[in-house]
Amino acid sequence: MKTSRTNRRWIRRAYLALAVLAILIGFSFLAVSVVQDLRQLESARSDNVQWTLAQSEVEFLEFSQQLHVTGDGSAADLAMVRQRFDVFYSRINTLENASVYRSLLENEAYSQALAAVRRFLDTTVQFIDADDPALNAALPSIIENSDVPRAAVRRLANSSLDSFAAAADQRRSDFAQTLVKLAVAVILLVLALGLTVYYLRRLNIQKTRQQRETAETAARMDTVIQTSLDGVIVANEDGNILAFNAAAEKIFGHAAEDVIGKALGPLIVPDHMIEAHDAGMARMKAGGEKRVVGKGRVQLEAKHSSGRLFPVELAIQSAETETGKIFIAFLRDISIRVAAEKELIEARDQALAADRLKSEFLTIMSHEIRTPLNGFLGNLTLMQDTKLNSQQMRYIRNMETSGELLRKHVTDVLDLSRYDVGYTKMREIPMNLASFVQSIVDNQSGMAAKNNTTIEWDWLGPPSNWVLCDPDALQHVLMNLVGNAVKFTNEGCVSITLETENMTEGSADFIFRVSDTGIGIAGELKTRIFDDFVTGSVAYDRNVGGTGLGLGIVRRSVKAMGGEIDVESAPHVGSTFEVRLNLKKAHPVVQKRAKPKAPQMIESLRILIAEDNEINCAVAREMLLAEGHTTAEVYDGAAAVSRVQHETFDLILMDISMPIMDGRSATRKIRNGNSPNAQTPILALTANAMASEQAAFLADGMDGVLVKPLSRAALQEAIRSLVAKLRAPEGSPVESEHQNEMREVLGAAAFDKLRGSFMVEAENLNRWLQLDDLQDLPEIAVRCHKIAGSAAVFGATQYRDALIAVENAADSGQPDSVRLTIGAIESVWLTTKASL
């Protein structure tokens, strides 16, 4: 649009220039022509020809008269005759030879007359040139002959008249023509001038209108700018102020008339930013990058006339004008807003800090409570081994029940605070959902049975068992939900269903539903059920109890795993909790199943206890002594490291937080040292049950973790499994110790009978596996699982592991893996059979 207008203007200008040029050329041409004509008139080629011809007649008459007055023939008179003759002769010579008279010769009358004169001169000259007497004697004849030339000289004058008149006419006509041309040219010029004047007038009108419009626009803009609530500053490319509106005056405390024309920088830019400002202006002038201009709202510091610095929000735009680039800045004093924001942020930070402090306080308090509680419960356990009458036994059991409940509550509070402090870090570990849920069902089935409630689980839709998930967090969630369901259901049914949605190649939404036919949740409570410290009605409390933290923790766990939890419930009908998690799918991994517990006798071990809390130390010592072990005690990590230098231990129990050197550092020192105990098993003793931290302990070189408060069962199991691992040499297909235990427990006859039937079952399975065309994978999994359990009873570890590998492969629906794992079965079985 703009370009085409510019083009049109240029074309018009070009036409105008061409017209002017043409007129100028025309004029120059005419001017040259007129000047030439004038010069021709000026430099007359002709003498006054008419006069000359008349003069020749005069000169002839003078000569003729002299002839007549010369009567006596005196010398003087004769000399006069000669002179007059010569003058006349000279004239005729001129007429004959002069270029100016040449054209007259074309006139016949003229040339005949001239010839007659010439003849007279030629006849007469001899007498003129003769001596005086001869001339005197010839005078009469000369006079007589002079009639002819008189008439001839007269004819010369007359005959030339016509020619000269014609020539003069021609010249006048030529000049007149030139004048006419000139007049035409003048008219044309006047017309052209008229057109030019018209055009210029139109241009002028246009320009006046544009000026008026521009002035109106400017006035309007000025009003807009002056009444703008934002400060408006206009500056040129050199940073000199061109405009400074009323709002800007108010913001910066400068009067417009004081600052117009001055450099912008020193006036409103804070001293510490002036260098950057100048650099920015220079960069823009050089056509460089714009960092503020045209970048929208920018927050900067500005300087008031009093020198006070204050925050402004500004937007700068640049515009091209005829006088160069200008910058228009819109500014707003945001001191108040910034102050308000700052206050708000401070208030929020304070609130967050307070909340965090609260959580930290809770964590510390719970921890501090747990430590004495540990001692309390440990001593209760030990007390049960002393001689007690039945009443004391009952009191002790009551105390133990209360103690356990208290421990659970403290653990809840601790977990809650951990989530709030933000210590939670979810791990991604491959796990099998089927076995995972099964273990939860197994765990809760006893409780359910007590309430005459059935508990069951199943997949809705195709199973997808292997996922990457944090097993601890998921266990926490499901255990809580299932635990609640069981707790609140009497003579009903608890069912767990798993379902997938939005299945993609790598992940899916997994939906865990825990439904019960229990008492349900009233509408009002439903909305608050996931809040902290919410419990059911007082009436139910008597039956179930609780801190009201369970679902609060569940909610936090689910959130930490990136999922959602929801509940649907109707009082007296039941509740359904739905957990929705997006989980990555995992490849199946061969997992070692927890070994079935079995009562057993364990040889006496030499055990080092590193624990700074005396009571906890005593509890551990007493428990171990009761099991027939011997103990040594140290109270910090450094002492543990020095103690193991000289004395060999079978096991070290290592508290984590100890003075001087903590348990983790001590473990690393022992593992990296060359003491006799460099390879001795080390078990962590910790109140810190977070999975991520436990993993760190194992990375330090520990072999397992015992969570405080220490229970006798957990301690026994840990020691048992460690010893089993130590005693069963790698490559032995059967744990003979385990087998011996079984034999002791069952009695030799029963054991042999059972072993016989196990071997038959195993052989049957092996055969079946070899025959099976692998169509029924679930069936394979179920049968392998069953025989694997039997194998564990007889300590046939390798065979059991081989079967579990088949089961896992079948569970994950991978026929190739199944075929591969089945291939290994036969050889394992042969070695196992030999050892049984």
Added chain:
Amino acid sequence: MLSYFRALALWTTLAILVAPTASAQSASVPTGEVVLTITGTVDKDPVVFDLAMLMELDATVIETATIWTEGKQVFQGVALDVLMDSIGVTQGTLLATAINDYTVEIPVSDAVAGGPIIAYKLNDATMSLRDKGPLWVVYPYDSSAAYRSEVIYSRSIWQLDRIEVVE
């Protein structure tokens, strides 16, 4: 204008070449026939010249065509300004009269270097009365258009006999 100055330079050069015996006013008296008599406001009235006296003055040569002759002519004579210098005339008008009493007016201002001469030789020969001699006022017509006007032609008097200087 340019051509005027070029002509001026040319004539000056020729004057120096042709008249090595430059002298101021000749105090000599005419011995031959008087060819020119100057009267009027002059120091010595009248001043008379014979041909030899004129030839004694610095000579100037003009090569030019005229409207009264055929082809280029070479005139030699005394430049009018030289002649005026020799008799101390700087202003006024010259009334130049021919042998038959025909008179023209020549302003003294015409007497400039490169201007008119009083020619006594045409094509290296003195001029007889029949050939417009013995003296002929000749302007360098070819050197400038300004010298080719009716006025100049009318001032080019031949058979010059006497000059009267008037205010």
